[in-house]
Amino acid sequence: MNALEYRSFADAWEERATIRTRPRRRIEDDQRLIYPLSRQPLVQSATFQRACPHLRDFVLVQSLYKFINDVVIFETEIVDRTARRIAKDRFTVRFPFACRYDAMTVVVDEDYHALVAMDFLQQTIALTGLEPIALPTEIELSRAIPSALAQVPEALRDALELICVGIAENTLTDDVAAFARDDTVKPSVKGLMADHLLDEGRHSSFWARLTRIYWQGAPEVDRQMIAQVLPVFLGQYLTNDIQQAFDFKLIEALPVNETLRQSLREEVLGLAYPINHQHPLLGNILRFFRSSSMLESPCVQEALRGYLP
DSSP states (O other), rough: OOOOGGGOOOHHHHHHHHHHHHHOOOOEEEEEEEESSHHHHHGHHHHHHHHOOOHHHHHHHHHHHHHHHHHIIIIIIIIIIHHHHTTTOSSSOOHHHHHHHHHHHHHHHHHEEEEEEHHHHHHHHHHHOOOOOOOSOOOOOOOOOOOHTTTTTTGGHHHHHHHHHHHHHHHHHHHHHHHTTTTTTTTTHHHHHHHHHHHHHHHHHHHHHHHHHHHSSSHHHHHHHHHHHHHHHHHHTTHHHHHHHHHHHHHHHSSSHHHHHHHHHHHHHHHOOOSSSSSTTHHHHHHHHHTGGGGOOOOOOOHHHOOOO
């Protein structure tokens, strides 16, 4: 695909964007879960199940708060920044107006997602009476993108930023879908995630198409420099450090004795996935590399050798 072949999704946005079509989601006071058990392994650990299963809902509520906090950081500090610069034609990689218009719809969508997430956080506090514990001030991408950009010449940083955001947006789509499919959680949570997913499906395609436009026109020397940095980005993006630190704070907030806390910490230490082809997010990431045509390049295949099955 070249820039002249790009077709805007403006009509689809007008007809289906959640900011155009969805009502406010109101949290239910029912017995369903507020956060999927599958997304918080701590509550399913042997020690937790044996010693403090009655604290499950506290852990799940706090885990929802972190998820919402992560969404707000991701949407407003990561995606918004890149999409807004593309929309305003302040990006080193130049795109035609149709791309820039679509980029502005991404800005609107992402800021709206952050607003909805903040609304849901306030509703949850009002329903449960539980205030959030100290939440992280950054997400994995807050570290991974700057680390990767520092490894390439300034002239390539916008292009690499585009690729990093494209990887993240294509990963997030499946992450949100897991929420939307889980029938154990409250309908409002499922609805919230289904709304988000409706927009993110459009976004993931947008970032893949823009990356494809860039990659197919990039000089081979630029492709090679960017490919060499991809493992740096993936290594930091797929780490479990921030989640682990949060889980430790969560364990510290539990009304249990120190011996039990230490046992729970040891359980958490064993939850990290290896950062290789076995990582559960790798399937989505590799799909992005294929759809953007990047994986057709020998330099990318070589750089990702440790991540390919």
